[in-house]
Amino acid sequence: MRKSLTLLCLLCLPLHAAEPWLPFDNQPMGRLDRPLVLRSYLPDPDLEDAVFPQHDAARKVSKYNPGLGADVPGEVQPVPGLAAAIGVNFGPALSYVFDTTEARLMYAWQGGFVDMTPYWGDVQKGSRVSFDYVPRLVGTMFYKAAGKDPIELGGKSISELGPRVFTGYRLEKGVPVFEFSAGATRFTLTLKPSTKPLSCDLVLTSSSDAPLGWRGIDGTRATGKLRFTLAGTELAKFQGYQRDNKITKASVSAGETLFNQYGCAACHSIDGSKSHGPSVGKLAGHKVEIEGLDQPVIADTAYLLESIKAPNAKIVKGYPPNYMPPFGLPDVEYDSLILYIQSLDKPE
Numbered sequence: 001m002r003k004s005l006t007l008l009c010l011l012c013l014p015l016h017a018a019e020p021w022l023p024f025d026n027q028p029m030g031r032l033d034r035p036l037v038l039r040s041y042l043p044d045p046d047l048e049d050a051v052f053p054q055h056d057a058a059r060k061v062s063k064y065n066p067g068l069g070a071d072v073p074g075e076v077q078p079v080p081g082l083a084a085a086i087g088v089n090f091g092p093a094l095s096y097v098f099d100t101t102e103a104r105l106m107y108a109w110q111g112g113f114v115d116m117t118p119y120w121g122d123v124q125k126g127s128r129v130s131f132d133y134v135p136r137l138v139g140t141m142f143y144k145a146a147g148k149d150p151i152e153l154g155g156k157s158i159s160e161l162g163p164r165v166f167t168g169y170r171l172e173k174g175v176p177v178f179e180f181s182a183g184a185t186r187f188t189l190t191l192k193p194s195t196k197p198l199s200c201d202l203v204l205t206s207s208s209d210a211p212l213g214w215r216g217i218d219g220t221r222a223t224g225k226l227r228f229t230l231a232g233t234e235l236a237k238f239q240g241y242q243r244d245n246k247i248t249k250a251s252v253s254a255g256e257t258l259f260n261q262y263g264c265a266a267c268h269s270i271d272g273s274k275s276h277g278p279s280v281g282k283l284a285g286h287k288v289e290i291e292g293l294d295q296p297v298i299a300d301t302a303y304l305l306e307s308i309k310a311p312n313a314k315i316v317k318g319y320p321p322n323y324m325p326p327f328g329l330p331d332v333e334y335d336s337l338i339l340y341i342q343s344l345d346k347p348e
Ligand code: HEC
Pocket: 092, 111, 112, 259, 262, 263, 264, 265, 266, 267, 268, 276, 277, 278, 279, 280, 283, 288, 299, 304, 307, 308, 311, 312, 314, 315, 316, 319, 320, 321, 322, 323, 324, 325, 327, 337
């Protein structure tokens, strides 16, 4: 069980005070020009204990009875996951989690954000999942914190400078700039999407004259302000909240439901317009240009299946890799999604 704060935050609020907005959708997504900042329980992708020195050890807490408005005999386990974290999403290009108790970047991923179904409830059925506050990740993780804080001052980790204290964040053109201190030194950290796959661009500043660095990245030494690209590798893939849809026979209507439920609609239009991904409206049976291939391929059933199962196998020209999360689904769900996509291109 993760070391965690107790049931502090039962509300889940978008911290976007200037312009509050949140799509009515269990897979909320920001944009490059308007990132979404979400304070919520966020998943713990199996982070090691060494990155939580400032957290309380996981303790049971006394049971609370909302009817009585008081604690009652008995104990409960704290909710697993990161309770005091802030998730930021720039659309499929970049998501990351900053933990406010450790004042540290915890992990970063591409190709989606989080699936809030257990926390917010199912859009169709309306009910949330009992005793499950933690959203599920969607996409490909490429950075995960390990060991001491990677930020270095004068060649030493800032973990050595004293407690790290989160002092807030400000928005610069909508992009969050996290502010924190370690000992007497003040720092800011800004993350932005990079044009390279499985990477992000960082800007780090400090109030100290000692050279700043980031552990493991050579050539990143500067005083006051440091810019660099944090390039990662594929560490893990996540596909959101696992559902048991109990579909027994593939059909177009089941496919339409799944298309919305799995968040496909967040990236694919069905009317031909461009979104984060190509439209699937006029796709089935048509030619598709693929990166690195001279000849177009035909979007037959096998191509559609591969596109959903292993999106990186063939990348549609003009779109980046790793934006589409891979979907490991029962065959009947693949078949339904394919039937739905094929049904969209009926001659008028
Ligand atoms: C986070 C954004 C995102 C989500 C969610 C997403 N896709 Fe995609 N998808 C993309 C992008 C970007 C591409 C083009 C790059 C590539 O080929 O992987 C793509 C490619 C495809 C293609 C090939 C399109 C073509 O023109 O050849 C199909 C089919 C497809 N997706 C179906 C789905 C289905 C079905 C789902 C839901 C189960 C889904 N996608 C969810 C972003 C997304």
